[in-house]
Amino acid sequence: MDASSVKNLVEQLIPFAKKTGVVAEELTATKVKLRLPDDPTNLNPMGILHAGATFTLAETAAAALCLMALGSQAMFIGKRVDISFRRPGKGEIAAVAQLTPVEAQRILDGVKRDGKTEAAITVDVVDGAGEPVASATVTMSVRRIG
Numbered sequence: 001m002d003a004s005s006v007k008n009l010v011e012q013l014i015p016f017a018k019k020t021g022v023v024a025e026e027l028t029a030t031k032v033k034l035r036l037p038d039d040p041t042n043l044n045p046m047g048i049l050h051a052g053a054t055f056t057l058a059e060t061a062a063a064a065l066c067l068m069a070l071g072s073q074a075m076f077i078g079k080r081v082d083i084s085f086r087r088p089g090k091g092e093i094a095a096v097a098q099l100t101p102v103e104a105q106r107i108l109d110g111v112k113r114d115g116k117t118e119a120a121i122t123v124d125v126v127d128g129a130g131e132p133v134a135s136a137t138v139t140m141s142v143r144r145i146g
């Protein structure tokens with residue numbers, strides 16, 4: 001998929017991501033950066049970012065990276081998410097997921113060889129000042145198409 005198609009998917013076609021207001025800022029085959037604007041509907045009763053909003057941003061970033069890096073060569077679905085919160089999220093936050101071309105090729109080679117593999121995508125979530133809010137590892141089950 002090209003960047004404009006992935007942007008449309010992230011911002012318009014995933015209902016829950018659309019509800020939270022996820023915005024795609026950077027979409028390449030090696031790096032995805034998504035932003036969650038400061039929105040009172042994403043807060044918990046204590047006035048801090050709801051953990052589910054942070055989770056949604058991290059998982060969506062990993063999925064968008066898989067689309068950008070793997071394209072139509074494989075299909076994937078989230079299998080597991082491990083997320084560690086470092087401090088409460090306040091204001092706007094961003095999630096960055098990265099994958100080297102070598103890592104993407106290793107994933108595709110595993111799919112070609114075995115029909116399926118797992119891909120652990122690391123996602124860093126930071127606030128507007130670049131301070132860490134959370135880190136996540138999103139494990140995708142990646143499978144051959146057809």
